[in-house]
Amino acid sequence: QIINLLPSFFLPQVLANKNITITAGPTREAIDPVRYISNHSSGKMGYALAQAAQWLGAKVNLISGPTSLETPGGITKISISDAEQMLQAAQEYTQNCDIFISCAAVADYKMKQVAPQKMKKTSDELTLELERNPDILASIASLAQKPFCVGFAAETQNLAHYAKDKMQRKNLDMIIANDVSNQAIGFNSNDNAVTVFWPKGSVEIEQTDKQNLAIHLLQLIAAQYEEK
Amino acid sequence: QIINLLPSFFLPQVLANKNITITAGPTREAIDPVRYISNHSSGKMGYALAQAAQWLGAKVNLISGPTSLETPGGITKISISDAEQMLQAAQEYTQNCDIFISCAAVADYKMKQVAPQKMKKTSDELTLELERNPDILASIASLAQKPFCVGFAAETQNLAHYAKDKMQRKNLDMIIANDVSNQAIGFNSNDNAVTVFWPKGSVEIEQTDKQNLAIHLLQLIAAQYEEK
Numbered sequence: 001q002i003i004n005l006l007p008s009f010f011l012p013q014v015l016a017n018k019n020i021t022i023t024a025g026p027t028r029e030a031i032d033p034v035r036y037i038s039n040h041s042s043g044k045m046g047y048a049l050a051q052a053a054q055w056l057g058a059k060v061n062l063i064s065g066p067t068s069l070e071t072p073g074g075i076t077k078i079s080i081s082d083a084e085q086m087l088q089a090a091q092e093y094t095q096n097c098d099i100f101i102s103c104a105a106v107a108d109y110k111m112k113q114v115a116p117q118k119m120k121k122t123s124d125e126l127t128l129e130l131e132r133n134p135d136i137l138a139s140i141a142s143l144a145q146k147p148f149c150v151g152f153a154a155e156t157q158n159l160a161h162y163a164k165d166k167m168q169r170k171n172l173d174m175i176i177a178n179d180v181s182n183q184a185i186g187f188n189s190n191d192n193a194v195t196v197f198w199p200k201g202s203v204e205i206e207q208t209d210k211q212n213l214a215i216h217l218l219q220l221i222a223a224q225y226e227e228k
Numbered sequence: 229q230i231i232n233l234l235p236s237f238f239l240p241q242v243l244a245n246k247n248i249t250i251t252a253g254p255t256r257e258a259i260d261p262v263r264y265i266s267n268h269s270s271g272k273m274g275y276a277l278a279q280a281a282q283w284l285g286a287k288v289n290l291i292s293g294p295t296s297l298e299t300p301g302g303i304t305k306i307s308i309s310d311a312e313q314m315l316q317a318a319q320e321y322t323q324n325c326d327i328f329i330s331c332a333a334v335a336d337y338k339m340k341q342v343a344p345q346k347m348k349k350t351s352d353e354l355t356l357e358l359e360r361n362p363d364i365l366a367s368i369a370s371l372a373q374k375p376f377c378v379g380f381a382a383e384t385q386n387l388a389h390y391a392k393d394k395m396q397r398k399n400l401d402m403i404i405a406n407d408v409s410n411q412a413i414g415f416n417s418n419d420n421a422v423t424v425f426w427p428k429g430s431v432e433i434e435q436t437d438k439q440n441l442a443i444h445l446l447q448l449i450a451a452q453y454e455e456k
Binding site for chain 1 (some may be wrong): 259263267268280333353354356359360384409
């Protein structure tokens with residue numbers, strides 16, 4: 001705990017007295033009581049952001065899907081499983097919140113109907129009918145009293161194009177884009193490299209470990225938050 | 229390592245010189261480069277069986293899907309992700325094998341076609357076309373030189389009926405049935421309670437921790453293996 005708080009003494013407290021809510025990890029969408037749809041998010045980037053925000057002086061609420069990561073000390077963690085649960089938690093914890101960072105890899109689709117019993121594998125083929133999950137980030141960013149909203153864009157092609165389009169479409173204040181087709185900086189990697197876009201600018205951050213990157217990102221977020 | 233081997237001094241070495249191959253954990257079936265279908269198996273039961281088999285004197289190969297568990301010392305672990313990879317490993321490691329225990333929660337279905345790029349969420353609805361995965365246990369149990377084959381049946385209803393039907397249909401020597409609708413003994417629990425069926429008998433084992441249960445199960449398996 002002492003070692004954990006040490007960086008706070010060396011880092012300028014640019015987020016002092018700020019409430020920050022961060023989502024992290026994957027969500028799991030039930031198919032039936034035993035099966036689910038998920039994705040390869042490890043949660044590492046979101047947890048690193050939560051730790052960095054705390055080091056920079058913020059009060060942090062971390063809304064997390066299932067991961068095997070330990071929660072940094074002093075951070076309030078809200079554990080959820082699926083996207084609907086994450087949406088409810090996000091709506092609750094952004095009510096008195098300055099900055100909202102949506103880092104979770106929320107499942108885009110869920111089952112139209114979850115089977116109440118384990119489905120028997122009677123047929124050679126199976127068709128799963130899915131429908132869109134609620135867009136948690138867009139929902140928070142459309143509030144009248146919206147916090148400063150930061151999104152992520154994980155892309156395998158045309159990164160800048162898709163990222164800037166997503167920022168405008170969802171009314172975001174900043175978007176952090178990374179290329180998940182690059183295995184060296186992918187979902188389970190300890191490293192990441194990103195390009196950050198905001199309405200009036202952008203900056204590229206070269207490959208570095210996620211904890212170091214998280215500090216840089218939150219310093220950028222703090223600066224843009226103050227300018228707004 | 230010393231503590232880990234201690235039970236070997238107290239337990240009769242009923243599996244000395246036996247080669248045992250065990251599958252454990254879930255499999256993950258890719259939807260696209262970031263999304264997959266999986267299930268809630270923690271791998272705990274399979275890993276407990278691997279540890280117990282080693283304590284009882286066996287040489288153990290553990291074919292495991294993605295879990296967050298540590299591999300017990302002295303056990304050969306083969307890490308795989310999807311059912312096709314698990315089938316290949318099972319075929320290889322059961323070639324000179326006395327007993328095969330299929331404890332993995334293999335995904336029953338996989339995508340007909342895995343998308344090479346991350347699918348864009350352009351539509352409000354999505355239909356996933358799935359097809360049956362190979363039946364790993366039935367495939368090993370149908371070999372001319374088949375090992376003693378043990379399966380699991382995770383059911384939410386009509387446990388005995390489905391379990392015995394599965395044993396006959398797949399040509400198994402033993403089946404271990406548990407009720408996954410009971411949360412106290414479910415996929416992520418440390419405890420389990422099972423009913424074991426073999427062609428000429430059955431026995432019920434009351435709720436106990438998975439490591440203790442694993443020792444009982446392997447003593448049962450050793451006894452039935454010797455009778456055959």
